[in-house]
Amino acid sequence: MQYLRSILCVCLIATSALAQNVKWQSAGTGDSADLQLVYEDCKPTADPQLPAISGARLTFRGRSEQTSVINFSVSRTVIYSYRLQIGKATAVSIPSFKVSTDKGELTVPAYNTATVQPGPEADIRASLNTNRPSVWAGEVFPLTYGFDVARRSFSNFGGEINWDSAPLITEEWGKYQAGETKRDGETRLLVAFRNRAYAPTAGSYQLNPVNQLLNLSLGTVGFRLFQQQRVEQITISTDPVALEVRPLPTAPAGGFSGAVGEFKLTSKVVPEKAAVGEPITWTLELSGQGNWPEIAGLPARSVSRDFQVITPEAKQTPEEGKLFDASLFEDVVLVPTKPGTYTLGAVEFTYFDPKSGSYKTARTPAKSITVDAVSASALGNVTAPPASTDAPVDPASPITAPEAPTDPQGIPRDPISGSDEVCTPFASTSQLIGYASLPFAAVLLTWLLLSARRAAQTDPRKPQRAAKQRLSQTLSKLDHASDSERELLLISWQHDTAKLWSLDHAAPAAEALNDPEWTTVWIEAEQALYSSKRDLPSDWSARAKAALTAKKVSDTAWLRTFLPRNLLPLLAIMLSVALSPNTQAEPSEDYRQGEFKNAAKAWQSTVDANPTDWIARHNLSLALAQQERWGEAAAQATAAFVQNPSDDANRWNLALAYQNAGYTPTAIAPLLESQPLADLAQLASPAKWEWLIIVSAIGIVVALIVLLLVGYNLAPRWVKWVALLIILIDAILIGAAVSGRSAYGIAADPQVALVWQDSTLFSIPTEVESTQQTTALSAGSMGTMDNTFLGWTRLTFPNGQTGWVRKDDLVKIWK
Secondary structure, three states: OHHHHHHHHHHHHHHHHHHOEEEEEEOOOOOOOEEEEEEEOOOEOOOOOOOOOOOEEEEEEEEEEEEEEEOOEEEEEEEEEEEEEEOOOEEEEEOOEEEEEOOEEEEEOOEEEEEEOOOHHHHOEEEEEOOOOEEEOOOOEEEEEEEEEEOOOEEEEOOOOEOOOOOOEEOOOOOOEEEEEEEOOEEEEEEEEEEEEEOOOOEEEEEOOOEEEEEEEEEEEOOHHHOEEEEEEEEEEOOOEEEEEEOOOOOOOOOEEEEEEEEEEEEEEEOOEEEOOOOEEEEEEEEEEEOHHHOOOOOOOOOOOOEEEEOOOOEEEEOOOOOOEEEEEEEEEEEEOOOEEEEEOOEEEEEEEOOOOEEEEEEEOOEEEEEEOOOHHHOOOOOOOOOOOOOOOOOOOOOOOOOOOOOOOOOOOOOOOOOOOOOOOOOOHHHHHHHHHOHHHHHHHHHHHHHHHHHHHOOOOHHHHHHHHHHHHHHHHHOOOOHHHHHHHHHHHHHHHHHHOOOOOOOOOHHHHOOHHHHHHHHHHHHHHHOOOOOOOOOHHHHHHHHHHHOOOOOOOHHHHHOHHHHHHHHHHHHHHHHOOOOOOHHHHHHHOOOHHHHHHHHHHHHHHOOOOHHHHHHHHHHHHHOOOHHHHHHHHHHHHHHOOOOHHHHHHHHHHHHHHOOOOOOOHHHHOOOHHHHHHOOOOHHHHHHHHHHHHHHHHHHHHHHHHHHOOOOOOOHHHHHHHHHHHHHHHHHHHHHHHHOOHHHHOOOEEEEOOOEEEEOOOOOOOOOOOEEEEOOOOEEEEEEEEOOEEEEEOOOOOEEEEEHHHEEEOOO
8 A cells, every 4th residue: 555655646746847847849830930938837037047049039029927727727837939030041959958847957958940041130230330440458449339220120129228338437328319221222321329338457358238228110910990000119230349459568667547548737826925824725636538437536735844735635527428527626635824935836647648658747836825824813712832032133135025926827717798890870859760761661571571481381282282293293203203213113102101190100001191192002012112022003193193283282371471470479589689688698697606607508509599709609609618618619719710800818728728638720820820921910800801802892993983073074183093993902802801801711611610639530421331441530620511400510620521420529600
């Protein structure tokens, strides 16, 4: 009996063990790429860690649970759904692996699929570029992740970028930039994300692939009323990228703290003359771009024992949204206890410059401070030292006056108030009324014209008329289109048909057209695009043209001109001007109160609206300089200077901005030299020189007419001397104007733009294509704009070189 019970237990255990298993199986969709990982009579305690598959990738689709009862036997299963992504058609072998379940660790047997066909992801190219094969340890370098996908199939992003950046320290990925290109006759969407990174230690690394989920639109499913868009989610992944991180050269003895990048060290002592017991603030600030997470603090400073030292904690302030652009400052408060002249020693900060491949030292000069005897305000706080009785004072000794201080420099001045030019008042009230009455007729006429224009622009039938015109052109092209062109033309025909019928859906059902003829040609177009039958009926084009001709769209109703919504914009503008308070001084108030960001934002809005307002440009430069944004400040100061070079404040701010930005534009450098031509050019802007040429030419013409009148005895003969003098003066003015205008060179071109920071010149407007030729573009370069594309601008330089630059790296001088 005992023997039978043992056999029964063994059988039960074996049966239980056989029931609990995990295996792969087909999802039953008819597609070998759809797989399921099935847990039978057990539950996973953790998500399965799938094995690596050569040439393929498993994308998780979802999880479900099922419970079934058969012959009073309960069976429970947990199903993980996956899809195989593969580059070329082949069978896939999934090796065995182990999973954790509530019944212990189980082994998933190996599984071989039938031939798997490539999915839509095979047509997408993703890449991760470092733009350079090797970098220095700690060097901040740009990273670009991007992909190109057929525009017709891309729907939206399925999730955030998934990337293990180790061993790099990186910023967050920025907002994506999109562009377009053509490949095999198809429009491709180019998407790029940018950020920056550095590697803390040297070595040879393989950067991990970047993964991202995308939603692709793959036509429609269903028929007629039950049609809906088919969206499939896929995972794209970049190839691993090799990166060589070079070790830094041997550091000089003492002082190197591991900083790599470009840094600036400044020192400021306030006040430089004080009395015993009065506090002196010694500010040390380190700013720049580099591996800030590795920078522990500022260099140590040494001071005389005659000072009480209060050292607060140093403060690091990164730029908004940036990890590698920051400033670190520390205020040391010194309280002198003895009078005398003291020297605050020079401070040095050693860092490695990756551009030059060498160590550099940022150094602040030594500063002298004078401490006088105890002041009256400090008598209650500091005990003055006893007077010395060893050296009697000679009453006959001469008294030497201290040197006169020089005017301070190096801080941006106050913004300029007011406007550029004013008009002379009228001589009398009656004259003012007379002149003011004349424009009203023109205002009324302009009002009616603008109202009529607005009526045409806001006509609800305008999109339908435009769609009908495009449909006529598309149908004409279809008569002679090749097979490859026909697909794009049919898609364009569908989009414009939806607009003609005022349907919001991009791919509506055929019944929505509400016309038998349109419904028939729509269904035939759908079949030609998405079914196995790819040919259109021979009379399709003729029937489509007949249906288009029969579809009537009303013309513009010009009586809409007198509708209130078309007449009211002018009234709204007049009321806003009359009722809105004068906010002209608000940016200046923000500036004086230290709200430099708010002031810069307000002046930037003014510049965007009126790019030739040189005062707004000048004030914007001051606000940017106060934020240590010297590159942009120099560019705006350049624009203000070119637009009004004769203003002293403009020239002073320009010199200060160039000194701190570290660049001087090539076209502006000759104007800053002490030469007669430069002095002449600075008397007026290029535009004013051009107007002088025109006015002088008119003067010469008038003088020549006077000489003709004298020759025909229609004017006194003495007038000819006045005319000849006018010709001589105007000829001199024209020569001076031509010389002054030419001195500006490319800066006088209305399309000129200035590169305000070191950048890269690209052959095509994208960073995704790694095979294109690029070259470095230095800050201060100037070129003329001849084309734009999304966030890119094409520049032509004086030497004939052309290329694309990011719009954010440019400041337009005139536009």
